[in-house]
Amino acid sequence: MPPTPAHPRLGERVLNAVSRDPLTATHRTRNDALLAAAIGVLSVALALLVDHGRRPDALGWVLLVGSVVPLVWRRAHPGPVLVLVLACVGPYHALDNTHAAPVPASLVALYTVAVTARPLYTFFVGCLVIGVSLAIMFNVGTHEGLESLRTSGWILAVLVCGVDVRIYRRYIASVVGRAERAERTREEEAARRVAEERLRIARDLHDLLAHSITLIGVQTSVASHVLTVDPDRLDRAAIAKALDDIAETCRTARGELRTTLEVLRADGPDCDGPLPxxxxxxxxxxxxxxxxxxxxxxxxxxxxxxxxxxxxxxxxxxxxxxxxxxxxxxxxxxxxxxxxxxxxxxxxxxxxxxxxxxxxxxxxxxxxxxxxxxxxxxxxxxxxxxxxxxxxxxxxxxxxxx
The missing domain is CATH 3.30.565.10 (Histidine kinase-like ATPase, C-terminal domain)
Known part of the structure; x- marks a missing residue:
C-alpha cells in the first residue's frame, strides 16, 4: 500500500496561514464569519463580566453587534470595514459603556488594514484612530482618557505586527516568483537545446542520406550503362568496381546512420555522439x-x-x-x-x-x-x-x- 501522506503539524499550518496572501486564501469569507462569531462571543462576555464602564443598554448592544458583523468582509474590504467598526465603536465609548467589550473587534479591523495596505497608509490610519480614541475618551472623563492613552500601545503593537506580516508575505511571494521564473527559464533552455539537437540531427540525416543515395544512383547508372551499351564486350572490371563502390557507400552510410540514431536513443545529457x-x-x-x-x-x-x-x-x-x-x-x-x-x-x-x-x-x-x-x-x-x-x-x- 502507498504510504499515507503525513498531515502538516500545527506549526506548519500556522506558518502557511501567515505566509498566504489574505486576498487569495480559500474559504476566506467562511473563515472570517467564524472569526467574527468568536469575537462576538468574546465581546459579549467582556461586556457582561468586566466592570469598566456601565453595562450596555439596548443601543449599546446594537452598537456592539454592529462593530462585530462587518468583520465577515474584513479581507475583501478592509478599509470600509474599519470605518464601519469605528463608526459603531466611537458612539459606544462615548456612551460610557463597558470599554473593554469592542476592543477585540477594533484590533482585528486595524490588523487587517495594516496587513493589506501600504505602511505609510497604515501609519496615517493608526494616528487617526489613536487621535479619535483619545478625543472620545477624554470627553468621557479624564481618568478614561488617561487609561486610553496608557492602553494605546496595544494599537501600535497591532499595527506594527500587521506591517511586519505584510512585509514577510511580500518577501515569500518574491522568493516564490523568482523560483517560478527560474523554473520557466530552465524549461525554456531545455526546450531550446532539444530544438537545436533536432535541427542538428535533421541536418546530419539530410547530408548523409542525400549523399549516399546520390552516389548509389550514379554508380548504379554506371553499371547499367556498361551492361546495356555493348553486352558482347562486357567490362567485368568496371561493373565490379561500381558494385564495390555501392557496397562501400552502403557500409559507410549504415555506420553514420547508426551513430546519428544513437543520439536519439541516448538518455544522458552529454550523449551527443561522435562528430565527423x-x-x-x-x-x-x-x-x-x-x-x-x-x-x-x-x-x-x-x-x-x-x-x-x-x-x-x-x-x-x-x-x-x-x-x-x-x-x-x-x-x-x-x-x-x-x-x-x-x-x-x-x-x-x-x-x-x-x-x-x-x-x-x-x-x-x-x-x-x-x-x-x-x-x-x-x-x-x-x-x-x-x-x-x-x-x-x-x-x-x-x-x-x-
Missing amino acids: DLAALPDLVRTAGAELTLLTGDAQMPPAVEAAAYRIVQESLTNAVRHGGAGVRITVTVVRDEADLRVEVADDGNAQSPVPGAGFGIIGMRERARSVGGTLSAGPRGDGPGFEVAATLPLQPSEAAV
Missing part, C-alpha cells in the same frame, strides 16, 4: 571520384569546425554529382591558415545555378557555416563552366560574431 572530422574526408572524396587537396597540419582544431567542414564537403559533392552531368570533374580543397579553415569544392559540370525547388542543401551548408561563426558562398564559377562552393570557418567559433 577531417580524417574521414579522403574516403568521402574517393567514393565520389573527386580530387582532394588537404593542407591542415597536425594541430588540433575545434571538433565543431571539423564537423561543419565535413558536412559542407559532403553536401557539395552530393550536389555536384547530382547536377553536374556525366563525366563531371570535382576538386576539393581544404586549407588551414592561422585563423581560419577554408573549404572550396568546385566542379566543371553544366549546372549554371541551383535548381529551383531542389531542396535545402545550400541553405543547410550556410547554416552549418554560420553555426561556427563562418561564412559560405555558392554559385557559378567565374573562371569557366561549373559550380563552386567556398566556406571560411574561423578556428575560434566562440569569439566569432553571430
Whole structure:
C-alpha cells in the first residue's frame, strides 16, 4: 500500500496561514464569519463580566453587534470595514459603556488594514484612530482618557505586527516568483537545446542520406550503362568496381546512420555522439571520384569546425554529382591558415545555378557555416563552366560574431 501522506503539524499550518496572501486564501469569507462569531462571543462576555464602564443598554448592544458583523468582509474590504467598526465603536465609548467589550473587534479591523495596505497608509490610519480614541475618551472623563492613552500601545503593537506580516508575505511571494521564473527559464533552455539537437540531427540525416543515395544512383547508372551499351564486350572490371563502390557507400552510410540514431536513443545529457572530422574526408572524396587537396597540419582544431567542414564537403559533392552531368570533374580543397579553415569544392559540370525547388542543401551548408561563426558562398564559377562552393570557418567559433 502507498504510504499515507503525513498531515502538516500545527506549526506548519500556522506558518502557511501567515505566509498566504489574505486576498487569495480559500474559504476566506467562511473563515472570517467564524472569526467574527468568536469575537462576538468574546465581546459579549467582556461586556457582561468586566466592570469598566456601565453595562450596555439596548443601543449599546446594537452598537456592539454592529462593530462585530462587518468583520465577515474584513479581507475583501478592509478599509470600509474599519470605518464601519469605528463608526459603531466611537458612539459606544462615548456612551460610557463597558470599554473593554469592542476592543477585540477594533484590533482585528486595524490588523487587517495594516496587513493589506501600504505602511505609510497604515501609519496615517493608526494616528487617526489613536487621535479619535483619545478625543472620545477624554470627553468621557479624564481618568478614561488617561487609561486610553496608557492602553494605546496595544494599537501600535497591532499595527506594527500587521506591517511586519505584510512585509514577510511580500518577501515569500518574491522568493516564490523568482523560483517560478527560474523554473520557466530552465524549461525554456531545455526546450531550446532539444530544438537545436533536432535541427542538428535533421541536418546530419539530410547530408548523409542525400549523399549516399546520390552516389548509389550514379554508380548504379554506371553499371547499367556498361551492361546495356555493348553486352558482347562486357567490362567485368568496371561493373565490379561500381558494385564495390555501392557496397562501400552502403557500409559507410549504415555506420553514420547508426551513430546519428544513437543520439536519439541516448538518455544522458552529454550523449551527443561522435562528430565527423577531417580524417574521414579522403574516403568521402574517393567514393565520389573527386580530387582532394588537404593542407591542415597536425594541430588540433575545434571538433565543431571539423564537423561543419565535413558536412559542407559532403553536401557539395552530393550536389555536384547530382547536377553536374556525366563525366563531371570535382576538386576539393581544404586549407588551414592561422585563423581560419577554408573549404572550396568546385566542379566543371553544366549546372549554371541551383535548381529551383531542389531542396535545402545550400541553405543547410550556410547554416552549418554560420553555426561556427563562418561564412559560405555558392554559385557559378567565374573562371569557366561549373559550380563552386567556398566556406571560411574561423578556428575560434566562440569569439566569432553571430
